[in-house]
Amino acid sequence: MGKEKIKICDEFYDIMPPEYRELVDSATYGKEGRGWKDVGVAKELIEEHSLCAGCPESIAFRYVLACLPNPEDTVMVGSTGCTSLVFPHVAVHNIHSLFGNQNAVASGLKRALAHRFPGKIKDVVVLAGDGATVDIGLDMTLQSWFRQEKFVTICFDNELYANTGGQESGLMQKGFVSKMAPAGKKFDKVKLPEIAQESGCHYVATLTVSKPNRVEKAIRQAVLIAREVGPTYIQLYTPCILEIGKQAMEGLQEMRDSEGPNERFAFKEYISEEAKAYLASLEKEKKPAAISSTQA
Template sequence: MGTHIYKINPEFRDIMPKEIIDLEENATWSDTTDKRGIKELPETKELLEEHSLCAGCPEAAALRYVLAALPKPEDTVIVNSTGCTSLMFPHIALHTVHSLFGNQNAVATGIKRVLDWRFPDIEKDVVVLAGDGATVDIGLDYTLQSFFRQENITTICFDNEVYANTGGQESGATPKGQVFKMAPTGKKFEKVKMWELAVTSGCHYSMNMTASAPKAVAKAVREAIFVARYLGPTFLNIYTPCILEIGLNANEGLREMKEQDKERFAAFKFVSPEAEELLAKLKEEGRL
């Protein structure tokens, strides 16, 4: 699908709001640039309009990096699950599907398969974007089953280590001993290392990281999407702390992420040999 179908009819240009005109004139799409990326953020129209998350929320920043890194946004469908990210999805100029909580990988599977059947000649990317409660806790079964089935979808987990949106319950990704408002005695078990489970379950590309370095996030998103498109499931676990739930101020999210770069979210990267070969080829072709 080309972006030409989004061209506003000239008769209506004068009545369309500025943000829609901007999307046509200043946003980057796969047919307006060879390689999208975060370097364009200051100069181009972002696919995320103003959002309603808390001031200084690292999740909002991470989503901006993800959207800026999508290789083919006009042919991408994002599937999300209930959580703080749900508040941002109405502001995204992409196809997004809000699934039932935890079902996101099952829903994405169906969408991807139908898209491949309906548009065999067009590369369509399906990206799952959900929190740790939906990915590692309630939706763990669906997440892993999609990896087992080798679905061509990219799963991105915004891991804030808590059910933040509902007041602070512990999730599978909460570290041992962590106390929250709704988990007053502290978590009794270890944090689930989802990035390792992803490898065991058949992902071709798996990473654990924080959103402290925009370039690194964008690179990982781009690579993961290409690997999912041509080989099989990929997984990114990105630490986006809930500053409210862990008692930080609006300007302290970045510091928290940088500190965790060396601890629970120390860089982990797995790339299967086939994926490595593919990425090297894409780099040679200038697509990465």
């Protein structure tokens, strides 16, 4: 949804809703260096949302949208869950898939876009919860990685089925007790980042959304590598404060506590050799451009 596509005809500008005029006038589409610092300023970065007050997913959603390098030519594929409540508020093309088949939908979409728009960048980003990614949709998640489909998979990991009452998911911590899992989790958290690496992902990152700079770098690298090299995976801790018994203002601290040394969400990053070479080539291309802009 580039600015050239949402431009208002001069004759109709005065009768358009003020919210739409503001969106057109101040959207970050096409802006060099757009990023997380635009959150709270740019209207299209989820000015309002329908999630719970203080929900870390709302923070994560804003950062993801702000850090997409090419939002006007990006299509996001979501799945049933709390994230599906936000997509209607998102000013980026998106598809709502059935529970768990988001990576299958994204596979067909990415191929169709490459055929329909040859030579044009069209990024596809999957965004789903842990239930859709590692439980119900694990087969389709893995198969897209095995086939080396060139899109990003982002998992909002809240370590349970938050949208339906707190059932146990494969990414729940061992021993954790929730409303719909009163006996507690009997086995360790599934090591999906390690599985992603072994399944052919060229970039894998595990982190929380407490540090926006880190999230921005991870999202950008994942999208850029997926364009040219192959599948990428990011696992973001977005705790459900209601289901873990936290107050609305405690989500940020919960994430910080979970990313300390030796904690389950301590920052980890894997980059394949092919992806490293590609990122190095991009950096090499940037230097002449930066020098010429400085001289100008």
